[in-house]
Amino acid sequence: MIDPTLLAPKLEARYQRNLFFFFGLAILAIAARTPDLKSDLHVNDGTYGVLVSLGAVGAMLSFFTVGQLVHKIGVKPVVLATGSLTFATIAMIPHIHSPLIYVLINMILGFAFNAHNIAIHDQALKRQADSGELILPRLHGVWSIGTLLTVAIAVAVTAHVSFAWHIDTLMFLCWVGTVYSTVRLTPVLIKGSTEHDPNSAIKVKALWHMFLEDKLIGIAFLCAVMVEFSTNDWATLVAHQEIKASTTLSILPYLLFMVGMIVGRLIVHRLVKIRSEDFWIKRFTSIGGIGFILLLQSAKALVPHSFAISFTCEALGFLIGGLGGSFMAGTITQIASRRSSLPGGVVVAQLGIIITIFSLLVKLVISWVVDNSSITTALIIPGIMMVAVAFFPNLGSKEIQGS
Secondary structure, eight states: OOOOOOOOOHHHHHHHHHHHHHHHHHHHTTTHHHHHHHHHOOOHHHHHHHHTTHHHHHHHHHHHHHHHHHHHHHHHHHHHHHHHHHHHHHHHHGOOOOOOHHHHHHHHHHHHHHHHHHHHHHHHHHHHHHOOOHHHHHHHHHHHHHHHHHHHHHHTTTTOOOHHHHHHHHHHHHHHHHHHHHHHHHGGBBBBOOSOOGGGGGGGHHHIIIIIIIIHHHHHHHHHHHHHHHHHHHHHHHHHHHHHHHHHHHHHHHHHHHHHHHHHHHHHHHHHSSSSHHHHHHHHHHHHHHHHHHHHHHHHHHHHHHHHHHHHHHHHHHHHHHHHHHTTHHHHHHHHHHHHOOOOHHHHHHHHHHHHHHHHHHHHHHHHHHHHOOOOOOHHHHHHHHHHHHTTTTTTTTTTTOO
């Protein structure tokens, strides 16, 4: 007789995909409407970049606490609490007109976002280990589908619906979907334990090992994802302010960036059966980074001559940048997890701390360049960082999967 408390594998996979989908649908809703946010805050480009970057301060606390919290009380309460806090703080943002209040809310959002991210990744890595399947890049692909949909929604409603109504309604739907999926996943979610687990805590010594001794994998991760981070902050603003696109049209390059991310993440499990993980990491980051830089610089240079050609270059630049970095986060997370004896959630948190510290510094440098030059010039920095990933030795496996 089948145990009625068990969840069928197909249903488990569906509800786990839902968690990543609703997370993606929610977390980048604001990024698609950055011109509205910047206008509400009444700040210049450089100040805006600094305000957005300071969310990293709140993220640090989550990295040092969530692993232990998941171990003690389990994944379910952590996902429900952090998901609710994430959606609630995002819903507050369209109602904020004070830069100081925005910084405080953004720090809370940084904590909630990272805590939720660690919890759902911990569960995903457990399922991947149990099943033996390469599922994390595909879950990241589902996350990207959520982000693509949120950008498409922004394109459709920006000219017709207020910033507040758009975000508030979307966050409510994401909250309902997340709560429902989490409750349905209850039988298979990681349970809490009263036993002490020394591996659930983040140790400075372990971070130092990952940072220096493990082939600088944390820095490789940072270089691979800075195009994505920078696109989230600046894509719609650069199209609107420097290419002179309308508010609605300026969302299109960001939409194409997410298309590139989705395509790469959904095909990577097939690509590694043709050539090695190391091969694809080098090719995607080289082509993606160089194409991102050249096409965006061309777009800026062509603005006085042809809006159509300039905007096309801008859109293609973000498309190839998205494709180049598409599966890097999931793949490098898997590489780090393979090399570590620690639980998956702790590995995610370790990478997250390294990335949070250094991405904050890089984002502040980008904001300084924006303030003193232009957004397009500043975006050369993450483009170069993506190209640099190809030069990290022994980053990925040189074996063809399934061979």
